Amino acid sequence: MTSTQAIQKICILRLSAIGDVCNALAVVQQLQQALPEADITWVCGKAEAHLLALFTNINVVIYDKRDGLRGLLCLKRQLKAQQFDVLWHMQAALRASLVSYCINAKRRIGFDRSRAKDGQWLFTNEKISPANSPHVLDGFLQFLNQLNIAPQPVKWHVPLSEQDRDYAKTLLNTDTKQLLICPAASKAYKNWTIEGYVGIALYALNQGYQVSLIGSPANNEMALSEQINQACKGRLSNLCGKTSLPQLWALIDQADILISPDTGPAHMAVAVNTPVLGLYAHHNPQRTGPYQYRHYVVSVWQQEIEKEQGKPASQLSWRSRVKNPDAMQLITLDAVIDMFETIKQEQQL
Template sequence: MSAIGDVCHAAAMVNRIRRARPDIRITWIIGKIEYQLLNGMDGVEFVIYDKKTGRKGMQAIRQQFKAQRFDVLCVMQIALRANLLSRAIRAKVRLGFDKSRSKEGHSLFINKRIARQQHPHVLEGFMAFADAMGIEPVEKPAWQLPLSESDLAKGITLKQQYGRYGIICPAASKAERNWTAEGYAAAAKHLADKNIPVLLCGGPGPLDRTIGDAILAAGAPIKDDLIGNTTLKELAGVLAEASLVI
């Protein structure tokens, strides 16, 4: 599974399983970038898959698991790449999404579905996998990211430096989800007028940097530009200390 947001929501589902059934062995095939955030998570064996390796990488996964057969395989992405990769894993139950959300041939790779939901949040959709496995429900999800004191230190330092602060995370993986630079700049100015320092954050990729530069060029009063200057775990600590995240 890839995409930072998806793995965060999936982590809550995995923690629900671990809490209810600590005897269950969990193996998670995960992207190499996303692994940087969840590395160290208790009770989970991670297998890193680099999507850039394509068919060769899928063959390596197949070879690694050729002697294993799982009770349940949760196919929690509908992308064709994830569907094809799932064929490298032998499992009695191949659990996937309901028919209304099955795209890119998803139905061909599963033999059991989660219950249909009306306009679910991503987290609710993932929790439905635990429901389908008969895992006891929880009143409140728990993410419990494996963050060390050193991971949290940057956020604590910023809190000490600025007091309460807001942070803008402007770059989404899909362009249609990105707001305008002028909109972000206006929001930053509004917060600054209320004496709330504003920070920028993002990954090291060119999209994050381009959008960040556009926000700065639009006159946003940014106190600290953290784009590309934190690890994923450090960023989690920075967001945890923020009073407001946009």
């Protein structure tokens, strides 16, 4: 392998999604610590660029998938003059691999064959070693090993602006414990039930928490949050759609607990050390769960995947997905309340 001293320009290719970009960010920050003089460019999606804009030591280049071939040609022109020493191709998807053709790099590092789905291995000339853990972030850490950089314990540095922190404070009562609920994932089948969200919200209110709903301005997220708040007779603070991504990150930073299904804000919370009570049914939380808070996940994935496949989970692929569209309804309110109490008690120690 080439000495790290010869590495001056590095391109990161991870287009989406918010949660995966947060996981990759922890690894990129370790890369920056090991190679402080290296110039880092990150090719990402439009929404993810708003998140990465906080990090002024990363050159952000946007590829909007809605632009299709025209966007690819534009990206190729934009990067034509740049020659990178290393490309980290961190997304095993055909669209991302097509984007990789726009990036000139001597070393094109991608996933090992077990993770290089959609033929990603055809677009790289080096493969990382398989990870010992199924988690997405542990897979990302192998990119460091490929550059002879020893991975360190995972942590993030998120440079939230004072302006965003101040805005978050105007939305929250800082004298009260704060529970944030992010009810909607990008895919509706990952959402818990309205009755469940209402039940845990009312329980937390009775425990003295201010309870706020968060999410993007997407119509489905706004509608779900409004339904939950109406069912709680307007006792919640409905902040859904009222924050930019950096403002949302500042809001999560000031919360005591976040309750969320498998979606981006859960991973944003991990990055600022806010405990996450994750709700999982379709995907293995040991693979996609909130990295530092997987022990707080309430999951029915194992029981459901074993029921569908007729085998122990240990004998199945870590990618195995529960197909039952109603699987999230199997998460009980009692289980969520019990985990909420566990988090509370551990915070008091």
